[in-house]
Amino acid sequence: MDKKFMLNLLMKGDINIPALLIEHYHAIGLDEQECMILIQVHSFIIKGDDFPTFDDLAQRMTLDETACADMLRRLIQHGFLSIVQKTENQIYSEAYSLLPLWDKLLNYAYGKESEASEKESEK
Amino acid sequence: MDKKFMLNLLMKGDINIPALLIEHYHAIGLDEQECMILIQVHSFIIKGDDFPTFDDLAQRMTLDETACADMLRRLIQHGFLSIVQKTENQIYSEAYSLLPLWDKLLNYAYGKESEASEKESEK
Amino acid sequence: MDKKFMLNLLMKGDINIPALLIEHYHAIGLDEQECMILIQVHSFIIKGDDFPTFDDLAQRMTLDETACADMLRRLIQHGFLSIVQKTENQIYSEAYSLLPLWDKLLNYAYGKESEASEKESEK
Amino acid sequence: MDKKFMLNLLMKGDINIPALLIEHYHAIGLDEQECMILIQVHSFIIKGDDFPTFDDLAQRMTLDETACADMLRRLIQHGFLSIVQKTENQIYSEAYSLLPLWDKLLNYAYGKESEASEKESEK
Numbered sequence: 381m382d383k384k385f386m387l388n389l390l391m392k393g394d395i396n397i398p399a400l401l402i403e404h405y406h407a408i409g410l411d412e413q414e415c416m417i418l419i420q421v422h423s424f425i426i427k428g429d430d431f432p433t434f435d436d437l438a439q440r441m442t443l444d445e446t447a448c449a450d451m452l453r454r455l456i457q458h459g460f461l462s463i464v465q466k467t468e469n470q471i472y473s474e475a476y477s478l479l480p481l482w483d484k485l486l487n488y489a490y491g492k493e494s495e496a497s498e499k500e501s502e503k
Numbered sequence: 504m505d506k507k508f509m510l511n512l513l514m515k516g517d518i519n520i521p522a523l524l525i526e527h528y529h530a531i532g533l534d535e536q537e538c539m540i541l542i543q544v545h546s547f548i549i550k551g552d553d554f555p556t557f558d559d560l561a562q563r564m565t566l567d568e569t570a571c572a573d574m575l576r577r578l579i580q581h582g583f584l585s586i587v588q589k590t591e592n593q594i595y596s597e598a599y600s601l602l603p604l605w606d607k608l609l610n611y612a613y614g615k616e617s618e619a620s621e622k623e624s625e626k
Numbered sequence: 627m628d629k630k631f632m633l634n635l636l637m638k639g640d641i642n643i644p645a646l647l648i649e650h651y652h653a654i655g656l657d658e659q660e661c662m663i664l665i666q667v668h669s670f671i672i673k674g675d676d677f678p679t680f681d682d683l684a685q686r687m688t689l690d691e692t693a694c695a696d697m698l699r700r701l702i703q704h705g706f707l708s709i710v711q712k713t714e715n716q717i718y719s720e721a722y723s724l725l726p727l728w729d730k731l732l733n734y735a736y737g738k739e740s741e742a743s744e745k746e747s748e749k
Numbered sequence: 750m751d752k753k754f755m756l757n758l759l760m761k762g763d764i765n766i767p768a769l770l771i772e773h774y775h776a777i778g779l780d781e782q783e784c785m786i787l788i789q790v791h792s793f794i795i796k797g798d799d800f801p802t803f804d805d806l807a808q809r810m811t812l813d814e815t816a817c818a819d820m821l822r823r824l825i826q827h828g829f830l831s832i833v834q835k836t837e838n839q840i841y842s843e844a845y846s847l848l849p850l851w852d853k854l855l856n857y858a859y860g861k862e863s864e865a866s867e868k869e870s871e872k
Contacts, residue, residue, distance in 0.1 A: 382751055383732070385616050386758065389609075390728050394519035394763040396640055402518050402546050403563055411565045416535040423525050428674045440526055442534045482636050486512075486629070493508050505628055506855070512632065513851050517640040519763055551797045605759050609752070631862050635855075641771050642763035648792050649809055657811045662781040669771050686772055688780045732758075739754050 395423045400485040408484050410460065417441065417451055418460065421476050430475035460484065518546045523608040531607050533583065540564065540574055541583065544599050553598035583607065641669045646731040654730050656706065663687065663697055664706065667722050676721035706730065764792045769854040777853050779829065786810065786820055787829065790845050799844035829853065 397419060405415040420440055424432040434445040434452075443451065455461040464477045520542060528538040543563055547555040557568040557575075566574065578584040587600045643665060651661040666686055670678040680691040680698075689697065701707040710723045766788060774784040789809055793801040803814040803821075812820065824830040833846045 385613060386732055386736075386755060387725065387728055388616075389523075389612070389755065389758060390644055390646070390732060391725075392522045393644060394642055395522050395525050396517035396642055396765065397520055398636055398639060399515045399518050399546070400512075400636070402542060406563055406565055412539040413535040416539060419525060423522070426672075440529055442529055479633065479637075482633055486632055486636060489512070490508060490632075493511075509632060509635065509855055509859075510848065510851055512635060513767055513769070513855060514848075516767060517765055519642065519765055521759055521762060523759070549795075602756065602760075605756055609755055609759060613755075631859060634862075635769075635858070638768045640765035641768050643766055645761045645764050645792070646758075648764050648788060652809055652811055658782040658785040662785060665771060669768070686775055688775055735758070736754060739757075 395419075395426070397422065398482070398485070400489055401481070404485055404488055408488050409458070413441075413443070414451060414455060414460070417443070417448065418455065418478065418481060421452075421461070422478055425476065425478065431473065432476075518542075518549070520545065521605070521608070523612055524604070527608055527611055531611050532581070536564075536566070537574060537578060537583070540566075540571065541578065541601065541604060544575075544584070545601055548599065548601065554596065555599075641665075641672070643668065644728070644731070646735055647727070650731055650734055654734050655704070659687075659689070660697060660701060660706070663689070663694065664701065664724065664727060667698075667707070668724055671722065671724065677719065678722075764788075764795070766791065767851070767854070769858055770850070773854055773857055777857050778827070782810075782812070783820060783824060783829070786812070786817065787824065787847065787850060790821075790830070791847055794845065794847065800842065801845075 401415070401419070410418070417437060420437050421432065424430070424436065429436075434448045437443075437448045437452075438445045441448065452461065456463065460481050462477045462480050463474050466473050466475050524538070524542070533541070540560060543560050544555065547553070547559065552559075557571045560566075560571045560575075561568045564571065575584065579586065583604050585600045585603050586597050589596050589598050647661070647665070656664070663683060666683050667678065670676070670682065675682075680694045683689075683694045683698075684691045687694065698707065702709065706727050708723045708726050709720050712719050712721050770784070770788070779787070786806060789806050790801065793799070793805065798805075803817045806812075806817045806821075807814045810817065821830065825832065829850045831846045831849050832843050835842050835844050
């Protein structure tokens, strides 16, 4: 059993989260719960499940299903998340996309660096 | 400038977070703010700064310095975090250790798997 | 264009490789080419493609398709890799599994630690 | 012992390697041994040791110390690696920098994407 457990542990491994998100979620307008629900969505997407249910998310969070649904809707409205349509083998389905989030983070980081460069060159 | 920005982006990269933490923080008794402050501490440690200030943490979170200090104290009291003493080149210093957190997560995951195995063998 | 490039860069991100593999591939009997072909297989698996073609692998390596095929066969024979059968939606397919590799690495690391503990207790 | 071993396993975790390196090392002129020695240097750097010895590297590879030293020299000559001088607390030291490698990879990936865009717009 121990061996099997350790193998699972090794294969489960780490979840990669862009450093930009950890460092700047607050600066782009997210609080900890919102950031964490986006991290959860991200962790499902990278494991190959791009449309986790509200229940999947609620299982891991302090929020219940309704609160998860509300939060995701709000994040979509505020441009942190989108739902995209996919057609694969003629089967139509939906998927979450975090492209809007990465876009916001890039814009923020880029803006911050430009500002720093300008200050630098004013000296 | 763009090139420098992209190089920074590439070198900054991702932060590795054990999947166990993302999946089970709620099960071991943490809420999203507590989990996120521990992720922040983890992200400083893996970058080589094992004793970030309250201000370092507050900069990235919705919490102010006092709230960060309170939360860390509570996490230490409840056995999710510890402060260890180091002596390097005869200089004494303190560092956060997340060993208690990883220990709790391992115990939880191990307990869950043992349970599942028992159910399996009862069949 | 730059923006799109940076978004791709951010989303492509890092590939997670268990530290055990990087540190101990030589100790378990692999050379650099063999280790790298296994890293390639791993990188396809975690992106959701669990049966990359010889051509997919050869594209990224100094080896041609035939050499990739030979190397994979040899790795299977020596117990570093296996091919497993899957049935999904009544469609039968094959997939590479790196379970034998992780198993060998765990055994090696575990054996090394046991040895160290024994030496410790003999003192 | 098992518990301690598992904790080490969990804390050791994964090593993050930019996907660009895994996918394009051959395209920028590296073979598997050269790529692997750079991955080793990278893995030491991110653990906080930015100047591993030839012996540190040789321990993990099929190469001996002399071969490691030769390979690193060649990689520096060909612009994949550099040695930088640091002064910290008035102590002077040297460190490896992989900036030249990331720079080459970015240039390659950027060039490839520009090419693809041009072909696209010619249609």
